[in-house]
Amino acid sequence: MPKRENPTIKDVAKLAGVSIATVSRVLNKLGVVNPETEQKVQGAVAKLNYQPNAVARSLKLNRTRSIGVLLPEVSNTFFTEIVEQLEHLLSPKGYALLVCSSENSVDEEKRKLSFLLERNVDGLVVIAVSDEGSHFAEVDVPMVMLDRKIEGLGRDVIISDNRASAYEVTCALIDEGRSRIGFLGGDPHVHTSVERYRGFVDAIEERALVLDERFVLHEGMTMKSGYTLMEKALSFEDCPDAFFVVNDMVHIGATTFLMANAAREVRRRMAFASFDYLHYAPLLQFCHYAVAQPLEKMANRAVQLLTRRMEGDLKDFPSTTVFQPSIVAMKDREGSASNGTLPPRFNKEFS
Amino acid sequence: MPKRENPTIKDVAKLAGVSIATVSRVLNKLGVVNPETEQKVQGAVAKLNYQPNAVARSLKLNRTRSIGVLLPEVSNTFFTEIVEQLEHLLSPKGYALLVCSSENSVDEEKRKLSFLLERNVDGLVVIAVSDEGSHFAEVDVPMVMLDRKIEGLGRDVIISDNRASAYEVTCALIDEGRSRIGFLGGDPHVHTSVERYRGFVDAIEERALVLDERFVLHEGMTMKSGYTLMEKALSFEDCPDAFFVVNDMVHIGATTFLMANAAREVRRRMAFASFDYLHYAPLLQFCHYAVAQPLEKMANRAVQLLTRRMEGDLKDFPSTTVFQPSIVAMKDREGSASNGTLPPRFNKEFS
DNA sequence: ATGAATAATGTAAACGTTTACAACTTTGTG
C-alpha cells in the first residue's frame, strides 16, 4: 500500500469553512467555540476521517507521549510480564511504549539509551544490564530503575527485597531438614544475583550450617549455565540434595539436567528454592519454594512515579521502593495441586 | 530531572558560524561541504553534545522510522521471541518498535491499531487476535501479518505450515503405536488452532483411526484451559494415552494437571505431541514430539517484506510465505538428553 | 581580462500542529 496522504487540519478547516485555530480548539476542547461551529468541524472531521498528526503535535508541544523501555532481553517472561503491566497501565493514558533490548550488553545499552533519548521519550523505564550504569547519570528525562539497582545513581528505584526473600526460602529448605544446601547463582555484576547470595548466606550463617565452596557455583543467569552448574555439582559423590537457585532461567537449566541425567533416587530427594514464580512454574518439579515478586505492584509504582515526575508535580529526591515478595510453598505437589498452587495469570489467552 | 532544553541545529550553526543548512548537510552527508567547515561543525556538535531532534525530522520527512508491533499478548514467550528477533533486525536500521498489546480482544486491537496509525508508524507487524480483521482492510501503511492468517485481506502473510506439521507429529504418535489419540485444542476463531486441528484429522483419517468425540476438546489457548480439559479427559475410564496439544500454553496446563493428579501408571504412559518448542520445552515431561517453528526465519522474512515495501521497491501483489517447521523428537529423554535436544537460545542471559 | 563552469554556502519555505494575540461580533448597561 502506498502511503496515501492523510488529511490535515487545513483540509478540515477548509471543509468546515473555519480557520485551523478553530479546528484545533474543537479537537482539544480548549477555549470556547460556538456549538454550531463545533458541529461543522466535527462533521468535517468525520467526513474526512481526520486524525491529528501526532508527530506535529509532539514537535509543537515538546512532548511525545512515549516511554522508552530498556530491557536486557525481550524474550524473558519475567521482563515481559513487567512490560505487559506497563503497557496495560500506560496505554490508557495515551503513552506508547518504545521497547528496546540491550541484549545483555552494556555497550548496546548505551546505544539504545541514546537512541531513545534522540526520540525524545518523555520517560524511561530501565532494567539495567549490570551495575555499570554511568551512562544513565546524564539522562535528563524522568527515569525509573526497575528490578535492579545501580548504586550512586540519583534515581527512583523499584526493587524486591531480594536478600530477605532469599533468606526466607533458604530457611524454609533448612526447616525441611536439609542441612547441606548448594547455591546456583548468576553474574556477580547483577544486583539481584548479589543480593540473593547475601540472603542465602544470611540463612546459612544464622543456622550455623557449613557452606561448602564446591557447591557455591556462579556463572551466568542462563539456562545453559544452570544446566552445566548442576552437572558439575552432581559430579561430586556428596552432592547436596537441596539448592538455592538464583532465578528461573538457572532453575530451568538445572531441572533439565536432573530430569534427563540424575538417578531416580537423586531426583526423588532433590529440592530447590528459587526466585520467580512465572506461568511455567508448576513444571519445575524439584521446586519446593518459590519467591513470587509482586510484578503488578512494581509496575504500578513505576508508572506512578514516572507519570508524576513527567507532570512535574514530584520534585522530591529520588525514592527507593522495596517490595516484599511472597513465598510460595510448592512441595508435595503430587496429588495436591489445587488451583491454589497455580501461578498468577494462569488463564490468559495465548497463541 | 526537569526536561532541560536540548541544543538545536540553530545553536550548532551559531557556534560554528555557519547556516543551519550547512549543519544539516554535514550531519546528513548530503551535498558537498568544505572539509574545513565540516570540522567546525563537527566541533560545535561535539561541544554542545548535539543530537538531532527525531521528531522534527519525522515531521519534515513524513517518516518516523518506527514500526508498530501489535500482539494479542505481551507476556507470551512465543510472541516475544518474535519481537526479540524483530528488534534485533530492525533496530540496526534505525527503527524503533512501538509494542502494543491487543489483550486478546478485537476491540482493543482496533483501538491499538488506530493508536499506532495516529503515530504515523512506517509499517506494521501484526499477530491478529482472531479471524475477524476487517479493521485492517483500510490500513494504508505497509503491513505484515505474522503467525495467523486472516482470509480476504490483501496483505503479506507469513505463517508456518500448521496443518502439515500437525499431521506429521500426529503420525509420529501413531507410529509409536498409539492408536487412540485425543486432541486438546484452542479457539475456533484462531487460524493456527483451526489449521492444526485439520492436520490432526488428516492423520487420523489417513491411518483409519477412530476419532472419539469425547476426547476432542476445544476451549481457549490458555494454561487454565489445558488444565481443565485434561481433567475432563482423565475423568473417563478409557482416556487415551496420547494427545495432540495445540500449543505451549495448553500443553503446560495439561502437564500441570497430570503431574499433580494422575496416577503413576497414567503418567508413565502418557505422550503428547504439540506445537512450539520454546526455552522451557525440556520441562514438558510428557512431550514426545514438538513442532519447532522457524521463528528467526519468519521474523527475517517479515522484516524483509516490510522494509522493501516501506522503501517502495516492492509493488507486487501481497505474498504468502509458508515456512516448514521442524519436528523435534523428545521421547526417551531420560538419560539421553544431550545438548542436542535442548531448545534454541538455551544459553541466553536472563534476569 | 572576461565569462562560464564549478564549488560552497546561505535564505527561506515547508512539514502539521498549538496558541498568544488581534480582530470582530454580539450582548448588556447606563
Place this chain on the structure above:
DNA sequence: CACAAAGTTGTAAACGTTTACATTATTCAT
C-alpha cells in the same frame, strides 16, 4: 445610543528539521 464586556473567530509565529533555489566565491579556458 455609546461604550464596555464577553463571546467567538482568525492571523501568524513557533516548534526543529530538510531542501529547492539563490547567491557568492573560486577556478579555469579563452
